[in-house]
Amino acid sequence: MFVVSLCLYFGVWVSSARGLEFRYHNSIEVEQYLKTVNRNHPEFTHLHSIGKSVEGRDLWVLILGKHPREHKTGIPEFKYVGNMHGNEVIGRVLLLQLIDHLTKGYLTDPLVTRLLNSTRVHILPSMNPDGFEAADRNCLYSQGRFNKNGVDLNRNFPDAFSSSEEQEPEKEVQAVMNWLNSEAFVLSANLHGGAVVASYPYDNSNGGGELQGGASISPDNDVFIHLAKNYSFTHNSMHKSDSCYDSLSFTDGITNGYHWYRLPGGMQDYNYVWHQCLEITLELSCCKYPPERELPGLWQDNKAALLAYMQQVHLGVKGQVMDSNGNPLPNAVVEVEGRHNLCPFRTDRNGEYYRLLLPGKYTIKVVFPGHKTHIESISVPYGPDKFSALTHNIYLQRSDSNTVNSVTQPAPLCTSQVLNSKENSGRALLPAHLTVILALAIHRLLW
Incomplete structure (x- = not known):
């Protein structure tokens, strides 16, 4: 077994040095090549x-x-x-x-x-x-x-x-x-x-x-x-x-x-x-x-x-959503006017958002509990040629009321967005799917 493994390793090493052979590599060979x-x-x-x-x-x-x-x-x-x-x-x-x-x-x-x-x-x-x-x-x-x-x-x-x-x-x-x-x-x-x-x-x-x-x-x-x-x-x-x-x-x-x-x-x-x-x-x-x-x-x-x-990953606009002190806000909803996604796009754990968009003018709406809704128009250039989407950070101001635990409270669940989204889906998702969607939404919130 040792000799077989050694031969596989040596063969993959030579292949890696000279150029990967054009053939079908089995699972063991693929693993050895990647390692x-x-x-x-x-x-x-x-x-x-x-x-x-x-x-x-x-x-x-x-x-x-x-x-x-x-x-x-x-x-x-x-x-x-x-x-x-x-x-x-x-x-x-x-x-x-x-x-x-x-x-x-x-x-x-x-x-x-x-x-x-x-x-x-x-x-x-x-x-x-x-x-x-x-x-x-x-x-x-x-x-x-x-x-x-x-x-x-x-x-x-x-x-x-x-x-x-x-x-x-x-x-x-x-x-x-x-x-x-x-x-x-x-x-x-x-x-x-x-x-x-x-x-x-x-x-x-x-x-x-x-x-x-x-x-x-x-x-x-x-x-x-x-x-x-x-x-x-x-x-x-x-x-x-x-x-x-x-x-x-x-x-x-x-x-x-x-x-x-x-x-x-x-x-x-x-x-x-x-x-x-x-x-x-x-x-x-x-x-x-x-x-x-x-x-x-x-x-x-x-x-x-x-x-x-x-290279197309650099289309559109990217950035962070932060509070007035520069703290990232995870799970903030970032919507583009006219694009009603079944599940709204949200910032990640670092408060980052990425929206792939073609060049043009767009209105961006950002919502986060306890903060004022942020709406602004931006002009998006073509990013892939420069290997970077437009970088645009957004700072939210606290609202005058309902600010308690605002940083830890999530925006409305994806589930309700899907179930009520008649413009996109025409009718609510059927009950058989409700449990799975709830589980997925809760999982993302915990993550």
């Missing part, structure tokens, strides 16, 4: 497991950035997630290649260096390692899509629109949910295969006001379209709308998720609704399990797009 990267670059990487799969495999996340071990004020958190369907393997390969590119380019490649100095990047190459290990190499019909319990992980998250009874989250899903509670992610993408398109929220609808022209439209629809097009037009061919032989043709290589097909319990809607993290789904290959000879070309198709999408 080698972290060992070789401790100054700007940090490796940790966010949990385990049903069969006990670690869900490894590599963090890259100037301050990889902890969040720094003003530095947005970004993530990529791959291989949540175990037989859709291209995301797993591309994210390992991305890690290889970032680690080699830091302090030598200007784009990579600016990205990692201005962003804390989290990469989960495989959310479903059990499914990957069970998959065969059939292009479209290989087994391994589900986890070891036979569950589709992209149908297992709480859903703001679903009326079905809640399932117990799978171990892999619960690990991601806990991960989202531990980091205030701003932007994300999850990588799939089986089509070539960038899909954006919502994936689901309950037939309310969000349903428009066959699409389920979120309050940040303009930003989501921009993000999807940013990827599709930077990709070598996605924007050309060339359909796979068994799928639709997508104008500009993008689609609203619900307009494509209804997907309850999806990860991207969960990220957006409950964790104010804008996430899109990237379908990156017609074949779910492409032949290894195609992997170098697929990397070249996606390399620039993966980097450009990361």
